Structure formats: structure tokens, C-alpha cells
Amino acid sequence: MTATENPYLLLTPGPLSTSRTVRESMLRDWCTWDDDYNRNVVERVRDKLVSLATTDAGYTAVLMQGSGTASVEATIGTIIGNQDRLLVIDNGVYGARMAEIARYLNIDVQVLSYRETELPAVDDIDGALQTDSGITHVAMVHCETTTGMLNPLEAVAGVVKKHNRLLIIDAMSSFGGIPLDMGMLGIDYLISSANKCIQGVPGFGLVIAREHLLAKCAHQARSLSLDLYAQWRCMEDHHGKWRFTSPTHTVRAFYQALEELHQEGGVAARYQRYQNNQKLLVQGMEELGFECLLPHEMHSPFITSFRSPQHPEYQFDRFYQLLKQQGFVIYPGKVSDADCFRIGNIGEVYPQDIAALVQAIASSMYWEQ
Numbered sequence: 001m002t003a004t005e006n007p008y009l010l011l012t013p014g015p016l017s018t019s020r021t022v023r024e025s026m027l028r029d030w031c032t033w034d035d036d037y038n039r040n041v042v043e044r045v046r047d048k049l050v051s052l053a054t055t056d057a058g059y060t061a062v063l064m065q066g067s068g069t070a071s072v073e074a075t076i077g078t079i080i081g082n083q084d085r086l087l088v089i090d091n092g093v094y095g096a097r098m099a100e101i102a103r104y105l106n107i108d109v110q111v112l113s114y115r116e117t118e119l120p121a122v123d124d125i126d127g128a129l130q131t132d133s134g135i136t137h138v139a140m141v142h143c144e145t146t147t148g149m150l151n152p153l154e155a156v157a158g159v160v161k162k163h164n165r166l167l168i169i170d171a172m173s174s175f176g177g178i179p180l181d182m183g184m185l186g187i188d189y190l191i192s193s194a195n196k197c198i199q200g201v202p203g204f205g206l207v208i209a210r211e212h213l214l215a216k217c218a219h220q221a222r223s224l225s226l227d228l229y230a231q232w233r234c235m236e237d238h239h240g241k242w243r244f245t246s247p248t249h250t251v252r253a254f255y256q257a258l259e260e261l262h263q264e265g266g267v268a269a270r271y272q273r274y275q276n277n278q279k280l281l282v283q284g285m286e287e288l289g290f291e292c293l294l295p296h297e298m299h300s301p302f303i304t305s306f307r308s309p310q311h312p313e314y315q316f317d318r319f320y321q322l323l324k325q326q327g328f329v330i331y332p333g334k335v336s337d338a339d340c341f342r343i344g345n346i347g348e349v350y351p352q353d354i355a356a357l358v359q360a361i362a363s364s365m366y367w368e369q
């Protein structure tokens with residue numbers, strides 16, 4: 001095995017299995033103030049991100065060091081003013097994290113909470129915005145990676161726009177893997193990261209923002225290094241320069257990943273592949289007797305939760321190790337009131353991999369033997 005080969009496939013929600021060409025693109029060093037990097041890599045990445053997100057010309061992209069959460073924190077901490085109030089829709093770990101970020105930063109926040117297996121109700125959001133005119137921003141997760149549930153983005157965006165409030169979407173685990181147009185939906189800020197559906201390696205997040213709104217957020221950030229406005233201004237004024245050391249190799253790998261997304265046929269083609277993977281996975285798992293946590297119609301094409309077998313001999317760790325030995329790494333569950341595990345199907349993962357996984361699972365059901 002050479003250093004560019006992976007010993008097993010990551011069936012996780014990111015970091016995920018990347019292509020060899022994405023990993024190989026990191027085999028050189030970059031100068032952070034040279035045009036070779038700033039203009040030819042960073043600026044192109046920013047442009048491509050905006051064109052992936054919308055056909056509307058009023059948007060801009062900012063890249064931010066750190067894991068995806070840092071970009072969520074930079075966004076919430078920068079764009080919400082002292083007189084503003086945030087409504088967070090929470091039906092899982094990542095919705096709850098946005099509310100937690102707001103509380104850490106002393107931001108006035110209200111939370112609409114749901115169970116992790118429950119869809120947020122558009123009527124509740126409508127009601128909350130109707131009664132509380134102080135709410136200026138609404139934040140929701142698109143694909144709640146906790147369960148794999150796809151939240152009702154179009155309906156929620158519609159109601160937020162009806163009330164003329166700003167909409168922040170954590171599309172971390174969905175952006176690039178499902179067609180959407182921010183301008184058409186009326187999303188004002190969308191957050192994602194390098195190591196999810198665009199299939200780059202970890203190290204930075206990205207925020208796509210309505211430019212005239214972000215332009216009004218100077219001197220508002222509650223953190224120096226997570227000042228989204230200042231980062232954007234620096235990139236705008238200095239042709240893609242980051243304020244502080246940028247993760248150069250990761251950004252170059254991301255540029256390659258964007259090329260490969262294009263070669264695959266764009267977001268529509270990737271969405272199709274992920275959907276094929278997910279359907280094949282559910283079909284194979286159900287044939288083996290596993291049960292999905294969610295009804296099929298709530299599933300996203302990215303990650304699926306399965307109930308743990310109710311057998312006294314079953315242990316996740318043993319099951320996990322057996323699969324790992326056969327070249328597949330799955331993910332523990334994160335749902336608080338249900339015993340389950342998760343299998344992701346994003347990254348360099350194809351239907352033949354899913355078929356091989358289902359076979360490996362069939363031969364790892366030691367508790368049935």
C-alpha cells in the first residue's frame with residue numbers, strides 16, 4: 001500500500017474518503033501573499049462557490065479557518081447586532097449547537113425545540129415570527145446530520161421571507177450534494193465546510209452571504225479571529241488574502257475537489273450518485289433485517305441512521321471492528337433517545353462500494369449466528 005492509498009473507506013459524515021487526485025494536489029507548498037495562491041486558487045474557489053450556490057449576482061463567499069463550527073460561530077457572532085434577536089430551530093445536535101453558540105456570545109436567542117426524529121413545523125415558525133417582531137434572524141440546519149433528516153428548507157425559507165427576516169442555513173452536510181439556489185429560496189447566509197459534499201479535506205469552512213448585508217457588519221464581531229466581516233474585507237481588498245495564516249494545502253485540495261465536482265457533472269450528478277448510494281444502502285440493510293430510525297420520506301441522501309439490533313449479544317464496537325477489518329468505517333449514533341448507528345454515503349463512494357458494504361455487514365452479524 002502506498003501513502004496515497006486508504007486502508008478503509010470512510011462511511012462517515014466527514015471528513016470523508018477523498019479521491020487520490022484531491023490528496024495528491026497537496027504535494028506542494030504555497031506562499032500566502034503570492035498571486036499563484038491568492039488570485040489563482042483562493043479567488044477562484046470563492047467565485048466557484050458563489051456560482052454553485054446561486055445564479056443571483058448579489059452574493060459573495062468568505063472562507064474561514066477551522067472546522068465547520070468555527071464558520072457557524074463566525075457567522076452568528078458577526079452578523080447579529082446587539083439589538084437583534086435570533087430564533088434557532090433545533091431538532092438535533094447541530095441546531096442545538098447554534099443556540100449554544102448564541103448563548104456563549106451573549107446573543108439574544110430563542111429556540112424552537114423538536115425531538116430529533118421530528119420535523120420542524122412551519123406553522124410554529126410562522127407563529128413565532130408573527131408574535132415576536134423583535135426576532136431579526138432565523139437559523140436552521142438543512143440536513144440534520146444527527147439523524148440524517150432533511151429539514152423542510154423551502155417551506156421554512158418561504159415563511160421567513162414572508163415575515164421579512166434574515167435566514168441563516170447550516171448546510172454543512174448538504175451543500176454541493178443537493179441542488180439549491182440561495183437567491184431563489186431567499187437564504188441570506190449559508191454555511192458549509194471543505195470536508196463534506198464537495199469532498200475536500202478538513203481545515204476550513206465557507207460562508208456564502210448576501211453581499212450588501214455582510215457589508216453592513218463592520219465592528220460587530222464578538223471575536224477577533226472569527227470576524228467574518230473583517231475576513232471578507234481582507235479577501236476583497238487583497239485579492240483572496242486571508243487575515244491570518246491560511247490552510248494553503250487544504251484550500252488547494254478544495255480547488256481540485258471543485259474541479260472534480262464539475263467533471264462529475266455538477267451538483268445534480270453528485271446528488272444522483274448520493275441518492276443511488278443511499279437507496280441501495282437502505283434496501284440492502286432492510287433486507288438484512290435492519291430498521292431505519294426515520295421514515296424513508298424524511299431521509300437525506302447523505303447519511304442514514306439505523307436502529308441497533310435488539311439482541312443481547314450485539315455490541316456496536318465489535319460490529320464496528322469487524323467492518324473495519326473488511327475495509328469499511330461506519331459511525332456511532334448521536335440520537336439521545338434512540339439506540340442507533342449511522343452510515344454515511346458521501347465522499348468517493350459509489351454504488352459498488354455500498355453493495356460490498358452490505359455484503360460485509362451480512363457477514364458481520366455475529367449475534368445472529
Ligand SMILES: *Cc1c(COP(=O)(O)O)cnc(C)c1O
Pocket residue numbers: 013014067068069070094141143144145170171172173193
Ligand atoms: C459537520 C457538521 C457541522 C460542523 O462540524 P465540525 O465538526 O465543526 O466540522 C455543523 N453542522 C452540521 C449539520 C454538520 O453536519
